[in-house]
Amino acid sequence: MFGWLVWRDLILAWRRRADVLATVFFFVIVVSLFPLGVGPERETLRTIAPGVVWVAALLASMLSLGRIFGNDYQDGTLEQLLLTPQSTYMIVLGKILAQWLVSEVPLVVIAPLLGLQFGLAQNSLATMVVSLLLGTPVLSLIGSIGAALTLGLRAANVLVALLVLPLYIPVLIFGTGAVQASVNGSSPRPYLLLLGATLVLTLVFAPLATSAALKISVE
Amino acid sequence: MSERRINWYKYAAPANFYPLAGKMIPWFTGLTAILFIAGLYVGFFVAPTDFQQGEAYRIIFIHVPAAWMGMFLYVMMALYAGIGWAFNARLGSMMATAIAPTGAIFTFISLVTGSLWGRPAWGVWWVWDARLTSTLILMFLYIGFISLQSSIDDPRRADRAGAVLAIVGVINVPIIYFSVQWWNSLHQGATIRIANKPTMAPSMLAAMLILLAACWMYSIAVVLVRARCIIRERERESPWLAEAATDGFRVQSLG
């Protein structure tokens, strides 16, 4: 049952690939705006690189949150999912997994290329990839809470941003901290461990909040 | 045998809470006025001038109570919202909605006074220290709660969605605070610490505590007034409201 759900979401994303690709292009464009805004000096770029890539990943991931439940809410399939014998917790987990695979993993793949443009060294790039791998699932999990709360509301996109961005801040701090540590030559381990711990906690608790929010929004 | 103890559950119904709140408001307003005057007097006339910061430090008498109220009210808001959700008690949710704006205002005051404090002491309008940054994030959490509730038309959905958001927020606040502390300590070199409170003379502490009590009384009074407004708005089709609103005279309700 779980497999069918993830498979379904992957097929649907494939048939609407334009939406998915738009998120990736947004990520690239936002990152590219910074050198234009700040100036191309190597040292400056290297200093701001971790923050810029992470913030752009945050924003891009927020754009894709509407898609987790939004389409299904519109055509009535969300209700049908809630009416299956599957627990809401697992339904939520399945949809988040599909969204992460489709919207976040491409960001993780492209980020090191953008990091190169900012003059980051290889070890920093590796840390960046690991930090994003650990951090983007947390973004999806927390973001799903906001997406579920704002289902069907006017201006849901902006509202989701308002609700979810403050909650993203710890992930941002740990993620950029890790890359920054690599850039400075110290070990990123403490940050990556913190990110890992955050991931585990969020994996257990966020779907609970999202399930509750879904049931509230669908009522 | 008549039940001697007060049946508190009775006041969980908006219809019974409404007149009780009405009676309580004047008392709390009076207490607020007395405590504010006392606190400001002690703060401005009794407490000595600070050795390092001169007269400007006195702004902490407002800054610190406002900051505490901002945080305390957020927890209260989450608590009421949670109770309203768990026990399906509308009044709990209405209280949470009533608390939110006051909490946001106190947080805002604490941000502004924090910023004003930095200016004469260190010459900058804003510092990204751990406390101020965390207070800023708390402000965002309040704004999120208020925006979410005002975007939802169905009042029960607004109640419950707010409860989920507030509970998620309350759990995250320690995590956010911790991560901001860490972030601040990493970039230590460039930061000026506003956290250096002047050493406390007893009269300074007294002034802060009196003003804290004043803010608390104020919050209670204002939240009760707002709660009564919310009750009137949401219960406008209930028969008891027509009676209460006209102080006992029966009014023919239309429709």
Place this chain on the structure above:
Amino acid sequence: MLEAVNLGCTRGDRRLVTGLNFSARPGELIELRGPNGSGKTSLLRILAGLSAPAEGEVRWQGESIKSLAEAYSSSVAYLAHQNGVKDELSAIENLRISSGIAGNALSNSEAQAILDMLGLSRQQSLPARSLSAGQRRRVALGRLLSSNAALWILDEVLTSLDDTAIRLSRRFIGDHLANGGLAIIATHQDLDLAAERIQRIELSR
């Protein structure tokens, strides 16, 4: 065997229905009637388990559906105003995927057989967005047929459909009732269905 005990429902802060009691046994049909805004949809959603009642409870085989949770879900099939059909998937994909998620996966041939019954064999591989409203409703009916649900909850099932869809709906509901299923249907029109017992519940404004 479905029972509603002292059921009440609200929309917003307004009480729509209070003190509703009824029961239905296998083979029985309940017609839910009332003007728009009287709470038909809200009531059906409570019976389906999507929302909680403001008061009272719903019981299935003697147990409250709240405590049954997922066990009740496998006994219910709900057809709302929205079809619950994905536009980007074809008819046959819609059927196979929704039954797979619900736990009773259909093989390709089983799904095709159902689509044959619905008169959609030629359109089975077309994306649902290119089907007409009536055809999409038939795909949704296919979902009902492929579930093993004993209780069918249908909201305005006959409105704005083509003749084929109406005819097929009537036939399938009739068959379902004859096989010992239960059905609750909110409707504006006369259904003209045969059943062991037909109860009519009228909701007023």
